[in-house]
Amino acid sequence: xxxxxxxxxxxxxxxxxxxxxxxxxxxxxxxxxxxxxxxxxxxxxxxxxxxxxxxxxxxxxxxxxxxxxxxxxxxxxxxxxxxxxxxxxxxxxxxxxxxxxxxxxxxxxxxxxxxxxxxxxxxxxxxxxxxxxxxxxxxxxxxxxxxxxxxxxxxxxxx
Numbered sequence: 001x002x003x004x005x006x007x008x009x010x011x012x013x014x015x016x017x018x019x020x021x022x023x024x025x026x027x028x029x030x031x032x033x034x035x036x037x038x039x040x041x042x043x044x045x046x047x048x049x050x051x052x053x054x055x056x057x058x059x060x061x062x063x064x065x066x067x068x069x070x071x072x073x074x075x076x077x078x079x080x081x082x083x084x085x086x087x088x089x090x091x092x093x094x095x096x097x098x099x100x101x102x103x104x105x106x107x108x109x110x111x112x113x114x115x116x117x118x119x120x121x122x123x124x125x126x127x128x129x130x131x132x133x134x135x136x137x138x139x140x141x142x143x144x145x146x147x148x149x150x151x152x153x154x155x156x157x158x159x
Contacts, residue, residue: 007034007155010146014043014070015079016088016103022159023047023106029155030113038110039146041120044159045127047073047107048119048134062128069127073103111137118146 007029011022022038030036040048051072070076081087117138150156
C-alpha cells in the first residue's frame with residue numbers, strides 16, 4: 001500500500017503566465033494521484049476573483065485595492081512583455097492556436113479534480129477581499145494551515 005504523495009503550491013504571483021504554470025503543474029500532479037493544494041496569497045488571489053463586480057461594503061483603501069487588482073483569472077497580465085495589456089492578448093491568441101487551455105479552464109479543471117484551492121485569509125484582510133468576491137467552493141485558511149500541509153508535502157513550490 002503506497003502513501004499518497006502531496007504537492008503544495010504557493011501562488012504569490014498575479015501574473016497570468018505564472019498562474020498558468022501553477023495550475024498546469026497542479027493538474028498534472030492531481031492526474032498522477034497526488035493530493036494537491038494551491039495556497040493563493042497576495043496577488044495570486046486574483047486568480048480566484050470572480051469576473052463580475054460583487055457589491056460588498058468596503059473602506060476607502062479596500063476599494064482602491066479592488067479597483068487596482070484584476071477581476072478574475074482572465075484579466076491578469078503577463079510577467080514579461082505586458083505591453084499595456086496587449087501582451088496577454090497575444091499570448092492568449094498563441095495559446096488558442098496551439099489548443100492550450102486558458103487559465104479559467106485550468107482553474108475549472110482543478111476544481112473538477114478536487115484540488116484544494118485555498119485563499120489566504122490574512123491577505124484577504126490586508127487587501128480588503130471578501131469571500132463573496134472569490135470563486136465558490138474554495139477553502140480559506142491562514143499560513144499555519146499552509147505550513148501544516150507543506151510539512152507533509154513531497155513537492156512544495158513557490159510561484
